[in-house]
Amino acid sequence: MRTFVYERPRELDAAAFADYLDPRSTAVISIDLHRGHLDESPDCPCPAPRARELVAPVDAFHTQARDIGVRIVHVRSVLRADGSDDLGGIPSAWRRTFPLHVGEIPNHAEHALEGSRWTEWLTQVEPGDLTVSNKRRLSAFYPTDLDFLLRNQRIDTLVFNGGFADCCVLNSAFEAANLNYRVIVLRDLVRGTDDHLEAAAFSMVSLHLGLVMESAELLAVWKQGNPT
Template sequence: MKAWVYNEERELDAAQFADYLDPASTAVVSIDMHRGHLDDSPDCPCPAPRARDVVAPIDGFHDAARALGVRIVHIRSVLRPGGVDDVHGIPSAWRRTFPLHVGEIPNADAHAIEGSKWTEWVTRVAPGDMRVDNKRRLSAFYPTDLDFLLRNQRIETVVLNGGFTDCCVLNTAFDASNRNYRVIVLRDLVRGTDAHLEGAALAMVSLHLGLVLDSAELLRQWRG
């Protein structure tokens, strides 16, 4: 099995990771692939332009996973109208720190507001897929019911895709590992703030949290 360890491709013995590779106990968790990150308009409230090029590949991977019986969970950030969960309560830290790097984000207060166009999916949600619609901070587990949903489905391995690699994907990977889920992050189907932070996040996952694989390799293992 080809995997990435500290950002170098390595050949691993798949038998040593057989428990990671059972599609029957696996769910794909796709994080924040909605318009609030992916829209190309100037008023996009939290733009993640590097992630736009993985929309079609994620849809293709999800189709292949569904065909193998692997369950798909779509996660999106949604805040109550009026911003009481965030800008008009205790604001998320990123709202104050991220602009130090990228500059002012003019429409940031509109990010993830319930009922707005910014919470509309960009990747395809198929009938039978599961959804978690109340992610309010960086991890898909907090303060959502994702853990309940996965355990009720007897899921033991989570496969992560989406964005940002160094933010929500990494936070979710840590939380999943701390809850004793086996973690796989798909190197070709996540995107970070930039290539440097993306690589750093994937290196951390590979050393401390789970496997970093390319999506084609994971499908090959599932089919094998």
């Protein structure tokens, strides 16, 4: 089984990680693949252009994961329309710090507002999928009911895709590990701010949080059956 440790490929004995590889107790957590990040309009309030290429491969991976019986959980940022979760109170830190690197984000005040088109999913959400739509900050767990939902479904392994590798995915992976979930991050289905931060995020996950794999490898292991 091929994984990546500190961004170097490593062959591991799948049996040594059998508890990470049981699709029956696994959920895919797909983070923030919605219009507010992926729209090509200049009005996009928090553009993540590197993640636009993920839509088709994420949809393809989800289709195969569903066929195996793995549950899909789509998580998105949604803020109250009156701004009381963010600009109408204590603003999210990224609104002040991220522009120091990327420059002004012209429409950032519209990001993730409830009822706006910016919260529309751009990946396929099927009727049997689960959704979490009250992510207010960087972690998929805060202040959402994701942990409750997963434990109620007897899920103990989480497979992350989406964006950003160095922001919401990394925050969610750390929190998942702290909550004692087994963590897998799919390096081919996650994008970061840039190549450097993407590699740094994958390296941190591989050293401290769980496994970094490519989606085809994980699907192949699932299809082979849970090793014992």
